[in-house]
Amino acid sequence: MSLAVYKLKYVLLPRETEGGALFGKPTRTIDNMVSGYVGEGSKTVVPHRASVKLAFRLVPNQDPCNMSKSLKDYLEGRRFPAKLSEMGLEYSVRTPPNTTLVRALFLSTERIYTSRPFMVSNSAWT
DSSP states (O other): OOGGGGTOSOOSSOTTSHHHHHHHSOEEEEEEEEESOOSSSOOOOOOSOEEEEEEEEOOTTOOHHHHHHHHHHHHHHTTOOOOOOOOOOOOOOOOOTTSHHHHHHHHHHHHHHSSOOOOOOOSOOO
């Protein structure tokens, strides 16, 4: 990806570093996992179901529908019995820093706090 597309001269961390990968590459996150007995105390029970909530951070040129299909195909290819529920398929997006909206936010922030804000690119694309 060219930084020129986003009118950026640099990013804070090189992508080859661990921090740079977290800043600018796609991620998969396990948000929640539940299975078996979750009450107080212990029980030796083989759970009849389990659930996992996953989140994917996409970057430019990734299609959320293709990513969802890839996960389904991967699980089906391993004969993994799973029911997948999509909670939202969003393309990556970033507002260019030179837009009217960003300039208005920048100026109003400066007026309210009486100091010039420092603009830092966020890490998430979606």
